[in-house]
Structure formats: C-alpha cells, structure tokens
Amino acid sequence: MKKMKSVYLLAVMALILVVATACGNNNKDNSANGGGGKKASGSIVVSGSSAMQPLVAAAAEQFKEKNPDADIQVQAGGSGTGLSQVSEGAVKIGNSDVFAEEKEGIPADKLKDHQIAVVGMSAAVNPEVGLKDISKKDLIKVFTGEIKNWKELGGKDQKIALINRPDSSGTRATFVKYALDGKEPVEGAATEDSSNTVQKLIKETPGAIGYLAFSYFTDKSGVTPLSIDGVKPTDENVQKGKFPIWAYEHSYTKGEPKGLEKQFLDYMMSNDIQNNLVPEQGYIPASKMEVKRDAEGKVTKK
Structure with missing residues (x-):
C-alpha cells in the first residue's frame, strides 16, 4: 500500500510539473507577442539614432502585425535628439548609440537603459x-x-x-x-x-x-x-573585440517603462527578435558579445 501511495504521489507531482512548464512556455510566447497574452493598443513615438532606426522600424512593423490596434512611429534625428526628447517626455522611447552619461545636459539618472543590440x-x-x-x-x-x-x-x-x-x-x-x-x-x-x-x-x-x-x-x-x-x-x-568601432544600441525610457512602451521593449528583447531579426538587420545580439564596454569606453572580456 505504501508503495502504491508513493507511485501515486510521484505521478501527481510529475503532472503538476508538466502543467507548470506548459503555462510558463505559454506566458513566454505571449510576452514575445507583445503583451503577456493581451493584445497591445495605443500609440507611442520612438525617436533618436538613425543607425538603430532600421532595426526598430522593422520590429515595429512585426509588432503591429501582431497587435493591429497599436501604433508605433519610429523617427530618426540622431542620438542626442532621442535622449533629449525622451528626457523631456516628448517621446516614450529615445534610441541612442551612446550611453546617456556621455551626452552633456542629459539627466542620465532619470533614464532607464535598455541595451537592445550592438552595432x-x-x-x-x-x-x-x-x-x-x-x-x-x-x-x-x-x-x-x-x-x-x-x-x-x-x-x-x-x-x-x-x-x-x-x-x-x-x-x-x-x-x-x-x-x-x-x-x-x-x-x-x-x-x-x-x-x-x-x-x-x-x-x-x-x-x-x-x-x-x-x-x-x-x-x-x-x-x-x-x-x-x-x-x-x-x-x-x-x-571578439578585434574591430574597435562599435557601440551598444540603447533604447532609453524616462524611468521604468509601462504600457505600450514596455510591451514593445519586451518584444524587442524576445527570442524571436534577438535571434532572428537582429542579425537579419545587420546588428549583433548583445548576448553574443565576447567583450563588454562601459560608458568610459573601457573594453573588457565578458
């Protein structure tokens, strides 16, 4: 009898583990679709780095295909423009090829850095x-x-x-x-x-x-x-750190992102975008770098 109870308990635990794993995978897929199982809606403007524009514009198009009620406008203008506009609240996301700390007059301590890729x-x-x-x-x-x-x-x-x-x-x-x-x-x-x-x-x-x-x-x-x-x-x-001219592609938000900007940034960091769209568009996933660089420009091995 004790042996039968043990077998029964093991079977129940295995079933719980399978269900939990399935739910976790489902949530991950939903998050990658831009909203934790909930369709995204609303409108935001993204501005800044023109080097980053092709990637963000392509991701925005894919995001809008999955979320027809969401409107994401991607503008260029340069990293300084993106950082200034997001700091002022004129846009929700400011794209930059440089750390906010490197730009004079930008309140970097008020901004949240999201490193999307490397260029x-x-x-x-x-x-x-x-x-x-x-x-x-x-x-x-x-x-x-x-x-x-x-x-x-x-x-x-x-x-x-x-x-x-x-x-x-x-x-x-x-x-x-x-x-x-x-x-x-x-x-x-x-x-x-x-x-x-x-x-x-x-x-x-x-x-x-x-x-x-x-x-x-x-x-x-x-x-x-x-x-x-x-x-x-x-x-x-x-x-590998052999070619010296590169930078992180940053998406900055004013404080922690929420609403549509959070949903879009979560989508940008999803496996689908990082493993497929990022390299397809000519960028490097940050996770593939063997070296890292700080705001002062110092490069070290990961």
Whole structure:
C-alpha cells in the first residue's frame, strides 16, 4: 500500500510539473507577442539614432502585425535628439548609440537603459576611390584634413569629399571616439542628419568618404566599407573585440517603462527578435558579445 501511495504521489507531482512548464512556455510566447497574452493598443513615438532606426522600424512593423490596434512611429534625428526628447517626455522611447552619461545636459539618472543590440560601424567610400583598407593613422589624417587626395593613399587621383554627421549624432560620437581617437573632423565637411542620406551621398559623390553602421553595408548599398589596419568590419571581429568601432544600441525610457512602451521593449528583447531579426538587420545580439564596454569606453572580456 505504501508503495502504491508513493507511485501515486510521484505521478501527481510529475503532472503538476508538466502543467507548470506548459503555462510558463505559454506566458513566454505571449510576452514575445507583445503583451503577456493581451493584445497591445495605443500609440507611442520612438525617436533618436538613425543607425538603430532600421532595426526598430522593422520590429515595429512585426509588432503591429501582431497587435493591429497599436501604433508605433519610429523617427530618426540622431542620438542626442532621442535622449533629449525622451528626457523631456516628448517621446516614450529615445534610441541612442551612446550611453546617456556621455551626452552633456542629459539627466542620465532619470533614464532607464535598455541595451537592445550592438552595432558595428566603419568608414565607407565611393567604390571608384579604389581602396578597401586604411590604417587608423591615415583615417585620422583623412578626416582631419591632413590628407586631401586619394592618390596619397594609393587610390584614384581624386579630391577627398568628406561627409559628416551633426554633433547630435551617436554614430558620429562613436566614430570620433573609437576611429579617430577623439579628434574632431575638419570643419567645412558636408553634414547630414541621417545615415540613409550619408549612404546615398557616398554612393553618388566621386571621392566621397563617410561612416555608417554595418547594417547599411548591403550588396545593393553602392558603397565600399573599409577595413581598419587590415581588420575587416565584420560581426565576428566586433564580437571578439578585434574591430574597435562599435557601440551598444540603447533604447532609453524616462524611468521604468509601462504600457505600450514596455510591451514593445519586451518584444524587442524576445527570442524571436534577438535571434532572428537582429542579425537579419545587420546588428549583433548583445548576448553574443565576447567583450563588454562601459560608458568610459573601457573594453573588457565578458
């Protein structure tokens, strides 16, 4: 009899475990759909980093397909704009390529950091320039105006046309910090508000050079990304800490997120987005990084 009772108890416990596991998995799936089993609704505006815009816009489209009553508007404008607007309460989510602590005048202690992914960046040139690799030393000379013609670097006899980003740009801040060792680009260069425009101008302007996130380096982009000191701008090299120009893609909220912004951020961190959409869009899941970086720029092994 005691043996039968023991068998019965074990069977009951196993059944409870199966039910609990099923419920847990169901909740996880619902959360990934954007709302813990409840359809999301309402409207929010997301602004900021143009390097991050393609990923967030694609995720927003998928989210809206699952939640037809939700409206998520994704705008660019640069990391500084996103951080300022979310701090002021003008938008619910501010996207940034830099830590809020790095931007002067931003109340970082009032913002909540959500690290969505990692983005690699590199200099890119018009294909007719004739270069695929550049030393960091020469890259600095190009952007500070010391080198003015591509023939000085073994390229075409053509004047260098610099394309820059505004001070509010997180892409610019990342590039200046990690590619130019903090040296600011020469004044007088063309300055564009979005990475889409930079890509278009590099493609169409003879002798042009600018800088872009890896997500803009597609087969149809019409630009040539540059290796730095022989190290190719690839996800693998960023993950291993070999390629120096990269940044976290941050989504900031003013305090803890709630409502639709929380549902959308939960969706951005779901397995489906992190394992599929993030790499498809040319970004790196933060979990795949073998190194980490703090707000001061110090890189250490994970």
